[in-house]
Amino acid sequence: MGADDLDLRTSTWVTTVAEGVATALRLRRCRLEVVGGHDAGLTREFTAETIRVGARRENDLVLLDAKVSGLHCEIRLDEHGYRLRDLGSKNGTFVGGMRVVDVYVNPGVVLEVGDTRLRFDPLPGSVEVPLARTDDFFGLVGRSVKMRELFARLEKIGPSEATVLITGETGTGKELVAEAIHKSSPRAGGPFVVVDAGAIPRTLVESELFGFERGAFTGADRASAGAFERAHGGTIFLDEIGELPLDLQPKLLRALERKEVKRLGAQSPVRSDVRVIAATHRDLAVEVNRNTFREDLYYRLAVARLHLPPLRERREDIPQLIEYFFRQMGEGHQRLQPETIELLCRQPWPGNVRELRNAIERAVVLAEAPGESSVVRAREAAPGQSGSGSDDPSLSLPIDLEAPFKEAKAQLVEAFERRYLSELLRRTGGNISRAARRAGLDRMSVHKMIVRLGIPNPRD
Numbered sequence: 001m002g003a004d005d006l007d008l009r010t011s012t013w014v015t016t017v018a019e020g021v022a023t024a025l026r027l028r029r030c031r032l033e034v035v036g037g038h039d040a041g042l043t044r045e046f047t048a049e050t051i052r053v054g055a056r057r058e059n060d061l062v063l064l065d066a067k068v069s070g071l072h073c074e075i076r077l078d079e080h081g082y083r084l085r086d087l088g089s090k091n092g093t094f095v096g097g098m099r100v101v102d103v104y105v106n107p108g109v110v111l112e113v114g115d116t117r118l119r120f121d122p123l124p125g126s127v128e129v130p131l132a133r134t135d136d137f138f139g140l141v142g143r144s145v146k147m148r149e150l151f152a153r154l155e156k157i158g159p160s161e162a163t164v165l166i167t168g169e170t171g172t173g174k175e176l177v178a179e180a181i182h183k184s185s186p187r188a189g190g191p192f193v194v195v196d197a198g199a200i201p202r203t204l205v206e207s208e209l210f211g212f213e214r215g216a217f218t219g220a221d222r223a224s225a226g227a228f229e230r231a232h233g234g235t236i237f238l239d240e241i242g243e244l245p246l247d248l249q250p251k252l253l254r255a256l257e258r259k260e261v262k263r264l265g266a267q268s269p270v271r272s273d274v275r276v277i278a279a280t281h282r283d284l285a286v287e288v289n290r291n292t293f294r295e296d297l298y299y300r301l302a303v304a305r306l307h308l309p310p311l312r313e314r315r316e317d318i319p320q321l322i323e324y325f326f327r328q329m330g331e332g333h334q335r336l337q338p339e340t341i342e343l344l345c346r347q348p349w350p351g352n353v354r355e356l357r358n359a360i361e362r363a364v365v366l367a368e369a370p371g372e373s374s375v376v377r378a379r380e381a382a383p384g385q386s387g388s389g390s391d392d393p394s395l396s397l398p399i400d401l402e403a404p405f406k407e408a409k410a411q412l413v414e415a416f417e418r419r420y421l422s423e424l425l426r427r428t429g430g431n432i433s434r435a436a437r438r439a440g441l442d443r444m445s446v447h448k449m450i451v452r453l454g455i456p457n458p459r460d
Contacts, residue, residue, distance in 0.1 A: 008028075008107045008122040008123075008124070009081055009106065009107060009122075010028070010081075011027075011028050011077035011078065011079075011081055011082055011122065012025060012026060012027055012028065012049075012077055012078060012079055013025075013026050014026070014145055015128075022131060022145050022148070023131065024128045024129065024130060024131055025128070025129040025131060025145055025149055026126045026127070026128060026129070027047060027048075027049060027077060027126055027127050027128075027129050028077065028122050028123065028125075028126045029045060029046065029047050029122070029123040029124075029125040029126060029127065030045070030046050030051065030075070030077070030082075030120065030121065030122050030123060031043060031044070031045045031046070031120075031121045031122075031123055032044050032046070032051065032053070032061050032118050032119070032120055032121075033118065033119045033121070034063070034116060034117070034118055035110065035117050035118065035119045036116065036117030037063075037065055037114070037115045037116035037117055038063070038064050038065050038115065038116065039063055039064055039065065039116060042061075042063075044060070044061050045123065046060060047127040048060065049076065049077050049078075049129075050074055050075070050076045050077075051074060051075045051076075052071065052073075052074045052087075052285075053068075053072050053073050053074065053075075053113060053118070054068060054069055054070050054071045054072040054073075054087075054089075055068045055069065055070050055072070056070040056071060056295070056299075058299050059071070059072075061118075063113070063114070063116055065113070065114040065115050065116045066114070067090075067091050067113075067114030067115055068089075068091075068113050068114040068116060069087070069088075069089040069090050069091070069289055070288065070289070070295055071087045071089075071285045071288055071289060071295075072086070072087060072089045072093065072113050072114075073085060073086050073087055073089060073093045073111075073113060074087060074285075075105075075120060080104060081104045081105075082104060082105050082106075082107075082120070082122070083102070083103075083104055083105075084100060084102075084103055084104070084105045084109075084111065085101070085102045086099075086100060086101050086102070087283070087285040087286050087288075087289055088283075088285070088286035088287075088288075088289035088290055089113070089289055090289065091113075091114055093111060093112070093113055094111065094112040094113075095109060095110075095111050095112075105120065107120070107121060107122045108120070108121055129149060129152075130149075130152045131145060131148040131149055131151075131152055132148045132149075132151035132152040132154075132155060133148075134148075134151060135147070135148065135151075135320070137151040137154055137155075137180055137184075138179070138180035138183040138184055139176060139179065139180060139183075140154075140173065140176055140177065140180050141317070141320050141321060141324050142314060142317040142320065142321075143316065143317060143320060144314040144316050144317050146309045146313060146314050147309075147314060147317060150177075150306065150308070150309075153306065154177070154180060154181060154184065154306075155184070157181060157304050157306070158180070158181050158183075158184030158185050159184065159185060159186065160185075160304075161275055162303045162304045163256070163275070163276045163277070163278075163300065163301055163302075163303045163304070164178075164181060164276075164277045164278070164303070164304045164305075164306060165241075165278050165279070165280075165284070165301045165302040165303075165304070165305050165306070166178060166277065166278070166279040166280075166306045166307075166308065167279070167280060167281070167282075167283070167284075167305070167306070167307050167308070168279075168281065168307055168308030168309070168310070169281055169308075169310050169352055170281045170351070170352070170354070171311075171351045171352035171353055171354030171355055171440075172308040172309070172310060172311070172352045172353060173308060173352075173353050173354075174239065174279035174308060175194065175237065175239060175279070175437070177279075177306065177308065178192075178235070178237040178239075178277040178279060179192060179237075181235070181277055182234070182235040182237075182275075182277070185235070185275065187233065187234050187235055187275055189234075190231075190232075190233040190234025190235070191230060191231050191232075191233070191234035191235075192231075192234055192235050192237065193227050193230050193231035193234065193235070193236045193237065194237045194239060194433070194434075195208060195209060195227045195236065195237070195238050195239065196239045196240060196433060196437070196443075197238060197239065197240045197241055197242075197243045197244045198239070198240035198243040199240075199433065199436065199437075199442055199443045202245055205244065205245060205248055206248055206251065206264060207224070207226065207264055208226060208227060209226050209227050209228060209248075209251075209252070209255075209261075210226040210227075210228060210251070210255070210261045210262065210263055210264065211223070211224050211225045211226030211228075211229055211261070211263040211264070212224055212226075212263050212264035212265055212266075213263050213264065213265035213266050214265075215265060216263070216264040216265025216266075217264065217265075220264075220265070223263070225263075226261060226263065228255060228261045228272040228274055229261065229270060229272060231272075231274045232271075232272055232273055232274060233273055233274075234274065234275070235274065235275045235276075235277060236274045236275070236276055236277070237277050237278075237279070238252075238276065238277070238278040238279070239278075239279050239437075240279065240280055240281070241278040241279065241280050241284075241301065242280035242281070242282035242284055242287060242293060243280075246292065246293070246294070249293070249294045249297050250294070250297075252297065253294065253296060253297045253300055255272065256276060256297075256300050256301075257300070259271065259272055259273060259274075260272055276301070278301045284298050284301075284302070285298070310349075310352050311349045311352040311353055311355075311356060312348055312349060315345050315346075316345075318341070318344055318345045318356065319341050319345070321353060321356060321357075322336060322341060322344070322356070322360060323335075325356075325357050325360045325361070326360070328427070329361070329364060329427075344356070344359075351440070354438065354440065357438075358438070358439075358440075361423070361424075362420070414453065417449060417453060418453050418455060420439075421435075421439075421446070421449060421450060421453065421455055422455055424438060424439060425450075425455065425457055430457045432446055432447055432450070432457075
């Protein structure tokens with residue numbers, strides 16, 4: 001029996017060679033048939049990982065039902081089966097008379113959207129999704145099937161001029177993916193400019209993006225180029241695009257479509273030849289239905305879509321990531337024992353790759369010889385984790401037993417902050433915005449800590 005004849009409940013599967021090495025990912029063909037409603041009789045077959053249904057023409061299945069939202073629902077094929085998600089539609093998605101938000105469905109299920117009834121059927125055939133041969137793509141590392149599938153897509157997207165929307169949980173490495181796309185593109189010799197929409201005060205977002213002329217507002221004593229001008233000939237990365245104020249979204253859409261920007265206070269626009277990559281941890285399709293994100297801007301950004309898997313779905317990459325972090329930190333650091341790495345592979349890592357990296361770096365900064373206790377307790381001491389770490393003998397920070405408890409604790413915390421931020425600034429080249437993202441803090445908080453502690457910035 002061939003792979004295509006597997007149980008139809010299997011939506012994806014991996015083909016391997018004799019040594020157990022994955023060679024390709026198979027994606028099952030599927031069919032949606034309208035069995036009731038305005039579009040009755042309409043049938044479409046798909047060979048896609050995600051099938052979107054809605055009234056907008058950009059959907060995979062377009063319905064004329066007036067009660068169907070522009071982006072109504074989607075069916076995603078993953079290793080667990082067929083995942084049906086309502087995208088925050090106005091009238092909901094129903095299965096068996098019950099309104100559903102996120103559920104795995106069986107083959108042959110009939111779902112209701114508006115006044116339309118749809119039958120979903122997996123088909124015997126499948127298509128092959130290529131996997132990249134490399135496990136390192138411009139600084140992105142991973143041997144898992146999910147990452148090699150991502151690398152294969154990046155190999156195609158990188159050389160193009162397509163606008164890219166990257167989604168994924170916080171800490172999955174969206175900025176690194178954007179940098180990899182830039183480095184693999186014909187624009188690699190041009191600038192790579194990062195704008196974190198979630199870290200800029202609302203009143204400054206427009207001037208940061210588009211720049212301003214002298215006298216444009218109080219305090220504008222000189223003209224300044226915005227991010228789009230600075231990125232001319234290169235790539236602009238709009239991080240946390242979902243945080244962009246609604247009233248600024250039409251201006252961003254205009255800049256994308258006309259390839260020109262106008263500074264605040266300027267009379268005429270300036271040409272801006274940039275490739276745009278955007279990222280968010282939000283589900284923008286849901287935000288569109290909530291009217292918090294413009295639908296036309298969403299489709300303009302999502303010409304190519306990439307979704308980054310959380311670390312818990314690619315645990316086999318953790319040993320390679322740990323070794324990569326140690327190489328970044330340079331020679332002289334003791335490597336982890338195999339049993340420690342095995343233990344780390346069993347952790348849930350809700351903060352994803354960023355949390356893993358911070359745990360390794362924190363263990364190295366605080367401990368002379370990072371071992372199981374120092375690494376695991378470093379993770380437990382991270383925000384949202386349990387564990388006091390008060391009896392950790394590997395801490396090299398001195399404790400003044402002559403001082404009262406609160407004073408001794410304050411000294412210890414200040415010493416940790418000083419060492420942590422100093423090392424973080426060194427590794428980010430003094431870039432406070434990047435340091436803040438790696439630390440999981442806002443930029444102003446990091447800046448205030450640097451000033452309070454009197455830490456010299458390597459950039460200065």
